[in-house]
Amino acid sequence: MDFHHSADRQMLADTLGRYLQQRYPIETRHRIGASDAGWSREQWTALAGLGVVGALFAEASGGFGGTGFDIAVVFEQLGRALVVEPFLGTLMAGRALARAGGHETLLGEAIAGTTLVAFAHEEPQSRYDLAEVETRAAGSGDGWTLTGHKAVVPQVEAADRILVSARIAGAPGDEAGIGLFLVDRAAPGLAIRGYPLIDGGRGGELALEATPATLISDDAYPLIEETVAAGIVALALEAVAVMDVLKAATLDYLRTRKQFGVPIGKFQALQHRMATVALEIEQARSAAINAADALDGDRTKRERAVSAAKYTIGRAGTLAAEEAIQMHGGIGMTWELPLSHFAKRLTMIGHQLGDEDHHLGRYIALGRAA
Amino acid sequence: MDLRFTPEEEAFRTEVRTFLQDKLPARLADKVRTGKRLTKQDLEEWHAILNARGWFAHHWPKDHGGPGWSVAQAHIFDIETALAHAPRIIPFGVSMLGPVLMKYGSDAQKKHWLPRILDGTDWWCQGYSEPGAGSDLASLKTSAVRDGDHYVVNGQKTWTTLGQYADMIFCLVRTSTEGKKQEGISFLLIDMKTPGIEVRPIILLDGEHEVNEVFFTDVRVPVENLVGEENKGWTYAKYLLTYERSNIAGVGSSMAALDHLKRIAATQRKGGRPLAENPLFAARIARVEIDLENMKTTNLRVLAAATHGAPPLEQGAMLKIRGTEIRQEITSLTRRALGPYAQPFVSEALDEGYNGEPVGPDYAAPVAADYFNNRKLSIFGGSNEVQREIITKALLEL
Numbered sequence: 001m002d003f004h005h006s007a008d009r010q011m012l013a014d015t016l017g018r019y020l021q022q023r024y025p026i027e028t029r030h031r032i033g034a035s036d037a038g039w040s041r042e043q044w045t046a047l048a049g050l051g052v053v054g055a056l057f058a059e060a061s062g063g064f065g066g067t068g069f070d071i072a073v074v075f076e077q078l079g080r081a082l083v084v085e086p087f088l089g090t091l092m093a094g095r096a097l098a099r100a101g102g103h104e105t106l107l108g109e110a111i112a113g114t115t116l117v118a119f120a121h122e123e124p125q126s127r128y129d130l131a132e133v134e135t136r137a138a139g140s141g142d143g144w145t146l147t148g149h150k151a152v153v154p155q156v157e158a159a160d161r162i163l164v165s166a167r168i169a170g171a172p173g174d175e176a177g178i179g180l181f182l183v184d185r186a187a188p189g190l191a192i193r194g195y196p197l198i199d200g201g202r203g204g205e206l207a208l209e210a211t212p213a214t215l216i217s218d219d220a221y222p223l224i225e226e227t228v229a230a231g232i233v234a235l236a237l238e239a240v241a242v243m244d245v246l247k248a249a250t251l252d253y254l255r256t257r258k259q260f261g262v263p264i265g266k267f268q269a270l271q272h273r274m275a276t277v278a279l280e281i282e283q284a285r286s287a288a289i290n291a292a293d294a295l296d297g298d299r300t301k302r303e304r305a306v307s308a309a310k311y312t313i314g315r316a317g318t319l320a321a322e323e324a325i326q327m328h329g330g331i332g333m334t335w336e337l338p339l340s341h342f343a344k345r346l347t348m349i350g351h352q353l354g355d356e357d358h359h360l361g362r363y364i365a366l367g368r369a370a
Numbered sequence: 371m372d373l374r375f376t377p378e379e380e381a382f383r384t385e386v387r388t389f390l391q392d393k394l395p396a397r398l399a400d401k402v403r404t405g406k407r408l409t410k411q412d413l414e415e416w417h418a419i420l421n422a423r424g425w426f427a428h429h430w431p432k433d434h435g436g437p438g439w440s441v442a443q444a445h446i447f448d449i450e451t452a453l454a455h456a457p458r459i460i461p462f463g464v465s466m467l468g469p470v471l472m473k474y475g476s477d478a479q480k481k482h483w484l485p486r487i488l489d490g491t492d493w494w495c496q497g498y499s500e501p502g503a504g505s506d507l508a509s510l511k512t513s514a515v516r517d518g519d520h521y522v523v524n525g526q527k528t529w530t531t532l533g534q535y536a537d538m539i540f541c542l543v544r545t546s547t548e549g550k551k552q553e554g555i556s557f558l559l560i561d562m563k564t565p566g567i568e569v570r571p572i573i574l575l576d577g578e579h580e581v582n583e584v585f586f587t588d589v590r591v592p593v594e595n596l597v598g599e600e601n602k603g604w605t606y607a608k609y610l611l612t613y614e615r616s617n618i619a620g621v622g623s624s625m626a627a628l629d630h631l632k633r634i635a636a637t638q639r640k641g642g643r644p645l646a647e648n649p650l651f652a653a654r655i656a657r658v659e660i661d662l663e664n665m666k667t668t669n670l671r672v673l674a675a676a677t678h679g680a681p682p683l684e685q686g687a688m689l690k691i692r693g694t695e696i697r698q699e700i701t702s703l704t705r706r707a708l709g710p711y712a713q714p715f716v717s718e719a720l721d722e723g724y725n726g727e728p729v730g731p732d733y734a735a736p737v738a739a740d741y742f743n744n745r746k747l748s749i750f751g752g753s754n755e756v757q758r759e760i761i762t763k764a765l766l767e768l
Contacts, residue, residue, distance in 0.1 A: 002372045003674050069371045251765055265766045275758035278765060279688045286667035293373045308660040364656045
C-alpha cells in the first residue's frame with residue numbers, strides 16, 4: 001500500500017494549486033461566479049492549457065490520466081479554490097463519449113477546452129435515481145428527436161453541445177431502454193432557462209421539444225452509471241478539499257478569537273466539536289480514496305465504494321459546514337468571510353449526483369444484490 | 371496511490387491463515403466465536419502456541435525475540451487472527467511493558483523480564499488508575515518512599531484488568547510531591563506475591579470478574595525494580611500509551627463482529643422477512659459498515675505514515691475514538707437484533723461444556739452482556755472525551 005500520489009500527479013497538483021492561488025483568489029472567484037456568464041473562458045482556457053482537462057482522460061481518449069486518482073488530484077485542487085468553471089460537466093460528458101466510442105474529434109475538442117460539452121441526465125422527478133428517465137426519444141436510424149426536461153444542469157448555458165439521456169423504450173425506472181444522445185446548443189426546440197446557484201456559478205433547466213439529436217448509445221444505463229461514478233469521485237475529492245479549508249479556517253479562529261479573556265479553543269465544548277469534525281474529515285478522505293481506487297474496478301465494488309463515499313461525504317460535509325459556521329459564531333454567517341462560501345459549496349455538493357439518504361439506500365441495495 | 375498489499379504481503383497473509391487453520395485449536399475459536407468465557411488456561415494455551423511459532427510478540431523487533439514484522443505485516447496478523455476468532459492477546463506485558471523496557475529499561479531488566487514476557491512466565495497487569503486518578507492520571511497518590519535498597523509502597527490502584535491472574539504489576543507511583551504533578555512519578559515493577567498486597571474483585575455490570583482493586587500496605591519493592599530514572603515515570607507512561615497503537619482501532623474485531631451481526635440479522639425475522647431487509651435496520655447496519663470501511667482505510671493511512679507503529683498522538687486518538695464507536699455500535703445493533711431475546715441471561719451458558727437448552731436463538735446468550743461489557747471501550751485507555759481534547763490541542767497547538 002502507498003498513500004502518496006505519483007510524481008506526475010503530484011507535479012500537476014502543485015502546478016494547478018500554484019496557479020489557483022495566484023490567479024483564482026476568492027475575490028476573483030466571487031466576480032466570476034456572480035458574472036452574467038457564471039464562468040470565465042479566460043480561466044478555462046488557461047487551466048486547460050495547464051493540462052487540467054487532459055489529466056481527466058486516459059491516453060486512449062487523448063488525455064494523459066483518467067484514473068480515479070487522476071480525477072482526485074485535479075478536483076482536490078479545484079475544490080480548494082471553489083472553481084466554478086465546467087470541469088465536472090466536461091469530465092462526465094467526456095467520459096461518456098469516450099466509453100461510447102466513435103466521437104474522437106468532439107472528445108479531442110473537449111479535452112483541448114475548445115468545445116464545451118455538458119452532461120444532462122437528471123430530471124425534475126428523478127431525484128437522483130439514474131433509471132428515472134422520462135425524456136422521450138422518437139425516431140430511428142438517422143433521425144432522432146428528443147422531448148423532455150433536464151434539471152439543474154451545471155453550467156449548461158456555457159455548453160456548445162449537450163449529452164442528453166432519453167428513453168427509447170420501456171418505462172421510467174427501467175434500466176433498459178435508455179439512450180444517450182448528443183444535441184447541439186443551437187438545435188431547434190431546445191430552450192435553456194439559466195439561473196445563478198446559491199454556491200456560485202450557474203446552472204440551468206434544459207427543455208427539449210422535438211429537438212433533433214444524434215444517438216451516442218442505445219443501451220446507455222451502464223455507461224451513465226459509470227459516468228456518474230466518476231462524477232462522484234470528483235465531487236468527493238472536491239468536498240474533502242473544501243472540508244480541509246473549513247477545518248484550517250476554524251482552527252485558526254479557535255486559536256485567535258478571544259472571549260472571557262482566552263482563545264475560544266481553550267473551551268472544552270468547542271474542543272470536542274472540533275475533534276469530531278477533524279475525525280469525520282479523515283473518514284471522509286478515506287471514503288473518497290476508496291471510491292477513487294474502486295473507479296477502475298469491477299462494477300459492484302465500484303458502485304458500492306462510490307455510494308459509500310457519497311453517503312459519507314454528504315454526512316460529514318453537512319457536519320463540517322454547520323460546525324464551521326457555528327464555531328465561528330456571528331462572523332461565520334457573513335458573506336464577507338470566505339468560509340461561508342466554502343460551507344455553501346460543501347452543502348450543495350450533497351445535492352449533486354445523489355444525497356446521503358439516496359446513496360445509503362443504494363449501498364444497501366447493491367449489497368443485497370451482491 | 372495504491373491501496374493493495376504487495377504480493378509478498380498477500381503471501382504473508384496466506385501464511386498466517388495456514389498457521390491459524392493448523393494451530394488455532396477449534397475449541398478456542400468456537401469459544402471466541404460463540405462468546406463463551408475464556409479461562410486463564412485458554413489464554414495461556416493460545417499464548418504458548420503463538421510463542422512456539424515466534425509470533426507472540428508480533429510488534430517486537432527481532433533482537434528482542436519478536437518476528438520483526440513490518441507495520442503492514444503486523445496489521446495483516448491483527449486482522450486475520452480476529453477473523454479466525456483467535457483469543458485476544460492480553461496486552462499488558464507484551465504490548466505495554468515490553469516496549470517501555472526495551473526503550474528505558476536497564477540491560478539487566480531487559481535480560482530478565484523480556485524473555486519471561488515471551489514465554490509467559492509472568493502474567494503482567496497494569497497499575498495506573500486510582501480512585502482519584504482516572505482521566506487525570508497524573509494526580510495519582512500511591513506513594514513509594516525509598517528505604518535503603520527498597521521502596522516502600524502505600525496506596526491503591528483500581529480497574530486492574532485480570533489482576534487476579536497476575537504475577538507482576540507495573541505501577542506508576544509518586545516518589546516526589548515537589549514541582550508539577552507529572553514530575554514526581556516513577557515506574558516500578560512489583561511482584562504481586564509481596565506481603566502487603568491485596569487484590570479485591572470489582573464485579574462489572576455484566577456480572578463478570580474482569581477488573582480489580584489492588585491495595586498496597588507497606589509493600590517493599592527492591593530498588594532494582596525501578597525502570598529508568600526516579601521521577602521520570604510520566605515520560606515512560608506516555609511512551610507506553612503511544613507505542614502500540616497499530617491495532618487500537620480494532621478493525622479486525624469489528625469486521626468479525628459485523629459478520630456475526632449480519633448473520634444474525636439474516637436469521638431474525640420481522641414482518642415475515644429477514645430483519646436484514648427491514649429498511650430501518652438495514653440502514654443502521656449499512657451506516658456502521660460504511661464507517662468501518664472508511665476506518666479500514668483511515669487505519670492503513672495512519673499506519674503507512676507512522677514509523678515504528680507510533681502515529682502522532684492526534685491520529686492515534688482518532689483511531690481510538692472512531693474504532694471504539696464502531697465496535698460499540700455493532701454490539702448495540704447485535705443486541706437490538708435479538709429483540710425480546712436480548713433479555714434472558716443464563717450466565718452458566720457462557721461456560722464451556724454447558725449442556726442446557728438455549729433460551730431463544732443459540733447465539734443469543736452472550737449478546738446483551740457483551741454489549742454492556744463493551745461500554746468500557748469508550749472509557750478505558752483514555753476516555754473518548756480525553757481523546758477529543760488530545761486531538762484538538764494537537765491541531766491547535768495552544
